[in-house]
Amino acid sequence: MLHITPDQDAEAALPTVVFLHGHMSAKEHNLHYAYQLAEKGLRVILPDALLHGERNEGLDEVQISLRFWEIVLTSIEELAFLHKELHRRGLVAGEPGVGGTSMGGITTLGAMAVYPWIKAAAVMMGAGNYVELAQAQMAQYESRGFQLPISAAERERMLATLAIFDSERNQPKFNGRPIYFWHGEQDVTVPFEPTYRLFKNLENQYEAAPEKIVFTREREAGHAVSRKGMLEATQWLAKHLTD
Numbered sequence: 620m621l622h623i624t625p626d627q628d629a630e631a632a633l634p635t636v637v638f639l640h641g642h643m644s645a646k647e648h649n650l651h652y653a654y655q656l657a658e659k660g661l662r663v664i665l666p667d668a669l670l671h672g673e674r675n676e677g678l679d680e681v682q683i684s685l686r687f688w689e690i691v692l693t694s695i696e697e698l699a700f701l702h703k704e705l706h707r708r709g710l711v712a713g714e715p716g717v718g719g720t721s722m723g724g725i726t727t728l729g730a731m732a733v734y735p736w737i738k739a740a741a742v743m744m745g746a747g748n749y750v751e752l753a754q755a756q757m758a759q760y761e762s763r764g765f766q767l768p769i770s771a772a773e774r775e776r777m778l779a780t781l782a783i784f785d786s787e788r789n790q791p792k793f794n795g796r797p798i799y800f801w802h803g804e805q806d807v808t809v810p811f812e813p814t815y816r817l818f819k820n821l822e823n824q825y826e827a828a829p830e831k832i833v834f835t836r837e838r839e840a841g842h843a844v845s846r847k848g849m850l851e852a853t854q855w856l857a858k859h860l861t862d
Contacts, residue, residue, distance in 0.1 A: 622664055633711065636664070636716045636718060639668065639717070640668065640720060642690075643683065662711070664701060664705075666701070668722070669689070685768070694726045695733065719742070722745075724746070727741070728746065735792070739859035744844060795824055795825055798833075799835075799856070800818055835848055
């Protein structure tokens with residue numbers, strides 16, 4: 620992982636963000652987020668996901684894609700370790716936030732469903748409809764003639780596990796915590812509509828504090844976060860982790 624801090628503050632207890640990269644990316648590809656956050660006085664942890672970056676095992680994109688949900692669930696599990704270790708070392712002030720791009724945004728939403736300690740979140744072109752997304756992915760592979768290496772029973776067990784982390788099925792777990800969404804309307808990799816639908820459904824629980832949930836949509840954007848979105852997300856995290 621990469622560990623980014625403001626100058627002279629490497630050992631101090633600081634507001635902290637764990638920021639997660641996307642599918643087929645790596646930790647260093649989000650250094651611009653880390654720079655903006657460190658400039659605002661935050662500590663940033665950038666981990667490599669399983670099979671990515673320095674954890675690469677020489678698999679091709681198809682092999683890695685077939686293990687997509689294993690990667691996501693491993694990253695969620697590893698967040699618990701990072702959380703414990705940040706506190707053990709006295710490096711975090713209060714509780715950390717979590718954010719990410721694409722697969723990292725998907726992971727962030729799953730983590731919000733199981734970790735009440737996450738103080739604030741930023742979801743950049745992510746999705747929380749785990750079960751629906753997994754079913755669509757499997758259907759897509761099968762339509763291309765891939766024989767998925769799992770039995771019907773294994774498929775059902777996998778979907779039951781993903782339901783535990785599914786944002787649409789676990790909306791009360793968000794518990795009014797600050798969350799920022801960015802999504803391009805032309806995104807064909809992680810579709811816009813399900814994430815926007817989640818945002819509209821979540822708005823009900825934020826009625827008393829509507830400023831704690833924001834969705835920035837960009838009409839012409841595809842699967843690439845704009846500079847505007849990156850700056851908004853980092854400002855959002857800094858504001859809600861230093862309050």
